[in-house]
Amino acid sequence: MKKTLLALAVAAASVSTAASAATIYKDDTSTLNMGGRVEVRANFSDANKTAADDNQYKDASRIRLNIGGEQKLNEDISFIGFTEFEVTEDQSDATNTDDALFNTRYLYAGVTSQTYGALTYGHQDNAFTYLTNFTDMAEVFSGYINEYNVATSDRANNVLRYAFNTEKLTIQASVQGDSDSDGTAVTQNADGFGVIGSYKFTDNLEFGLGYAQTDANGVGLDTTSTGDNNTYTAALRYSKDGILLAATYLGGTISVADGSAAESDFNGADAYAGYTFGDNNVNMTYNYYNADDSAFNALNVNNINIEYARYFGNATVYGAYSFNLLSDSDATATGNVLALGDASTEDQFQVGFRYAF
Structure with a gap:
C-alpha cells in the first residue's frame, strides 16, 4: 500500500478505499473523486514453470482506476457511490498479447450517516474485511487465508453491508445473495452472512471477533447439494511509534459437498510485524491455512515472508521474498503460483514499482 495509507494504519486509523483519490469536482453539496494506480510487478x-515454458519469470502488472462521489442530503446524511476496476494483460494466448482482462473490484452505492452509520449495497468489502485488514498490510504475501469463504473474502458481489463505528467501537454486518468473489470454486454462488465487532482498548491496542456462514459447495455450482462454510475469527492489532504488530486467527468448517466428503475442519492464521521509519517500511508476515480433508490440499498455505518498501510520495518501490514451508504431501503444485487454490512448495521473489494518482 502507499506510504500514506501505511502511516494511517500504523496510527490505527480508518483507511478509506478512495484515500488516494484526487477531487475533480466539488460544490456545496457534492464531491467527485478519481484515482488509481499503475503497478508493474x-x-x-520455479512454480511459474510449465510444460511449455521453462521460465521462472511471470509478469503480474496491473492498472486500477476508481471514481467515487458523495452528495449531502443534510449535515448528517449523505448519498455515496464508488467503483474501481482492475485491468491486466491477457497472457493466456500468445496470439492475444494485446488483449486486456477486466476485473470489478468495487461497484457499490448507499447512504451514510454520521449518527447511525453507513448502509451500502453492491460489489464491496465484507464485514469481515475490517478484521482481516489488521494483518493484510504488506505490499505482497499477506491476506491469503480468508479467501475461501465468500462471506470472509476481501470483496464479493451482491453484498449488503452495514457499518457503524464510534471512537472506540466498530460493528459491521453483511449479507450475500448468490454471491461470488475472486478465488476458488468454494466462493461461488453462495448465500450467507458475516458479523464482526471490534473495540479499541487504547489508542494503540484493538481487538475484534467475528463469525460468518455461507452455503457454498466444493464445485461452485448451486445446482448441486450444498454444505455450510462456517468461519470464526479473532484479530488483534497493536501500533505505536512506527511499529505495527497484528495477528488474525480463523477456524471453522469448509464444505466439500461434491461427493468426496460432507465438510472439513480448517485452521488458519495470519501475522504481521512491521516497522516504518522515515520513507521506509520493513516487515515480516506469516500465513497458514490447513484443512483436515486432503481434498482441500490445493488450498493449503504455509509461508514466512520478508519485505522492504521505499516510498517517494506517490511512487513506491518494493521487494519481497516468500519462504514456502509446505511439504509435497501438504500441497498440490500446479505451476501457477499467483492463483488462489494453486498451492505450491516453491519459494517466490517479487519486486514491484507503483505510481498512484
Missing part, C-alpha cells in the same frame, strides 16, 4: 519462482 515481476514474480520469480
Whole structure:
C-alpha cells in the first residue's frame, strides 16, 4: 500500500478505499473523486514453470482506476457511490498479447450517516474485511487465508453491508445473495452472512471477533447439494511509534459437498510485524491455512515472508521474498503460483514499482 495509507494504519486509523483519490469536482453539496494506480510487478519462482515454458519469470502488472462521489442530503446524511476496476494483460494466448482482462473490484452505492452509520449495497468489502485488514498490510504475501469463504473474502458481489463505528467501537454486518468473489470454486454462488465487532482498548491496542456462514459447495455450482462454510475469527492489532504488530486467527468448517466428503475442519492464521521509519517500511508476515480433508490440499498455505518498501510520495518501490514451508504431501503444485487454490512448495521473489494518482 502507499506510504500514506501505511502511516494511517500504523496510527490505527480508518483507511478509506478512495484515500488516494484526487477531487475533480466539488460544490456545496457534492464531491467527485478519481484515482488509481499503475503497478508493474515481476514474480520469480520455479512454480511459474510449465510444460511449455521453462521460465521462472511471470509478469503480474496491473492498472486500477476508481471514481467515487458523495452528495449531502443534510449535515448528517449523505448519498455515496464508488467503483474501481482492475485491468491486466491477457497472457493466456500468445496470439492475444494485446488483449486486456477486466476485473470489478468495487461497484457499490448507499447512504451514510454520521449518527447511525453507513448502509451500502453492491460489489464491496465484507464485514469481515475490517478484521482481516489488521494483518493484510504488506505490499505482497499477506491476506491469503480468508479467501475461501465468500462471506470472509476481501470483496464479493451482491453484498449488503452495514457499518457503524464510534471512537472506540466498530460493528459491521453483511449479507450475500448468490454471491461470488475472486478465488476458488468454494466462493461461488453462495448465500450467507458475516458479523464482526471490534473495540479499541487504547489508542494503540484493538481487538475484534467475528463469525460468518455461507452455503457454498466444493464445485461452485448451486445446482448441486450444498454444505455450510462456517468461519470464526479473532484479530488483534497493536501500533505505536512506527511499529505495527497484528495477528488474525480463523477456524471453522469448509464444505466439500461434491461427493468426496460432507465438510472439513480448517485452521488458519495470519501475522504481521512491521516497522516504518522515515520513507521506509520493513516487515515480516506469516500465513497458514490447513484443512483436515486432503481434498482441500490445493488450498493449503504455509509461508514466512520478508519485505522492504521505499516510498517517494506517490511512487513506491518494493521487494519481497516468500519462504514456502509446505511439504509435497501438504500441497498440490500446479505451476501457477499467483492463483488462489494453486498451492505450491516453491519459494517466490517479487519486486514491484507503483505510481498512484
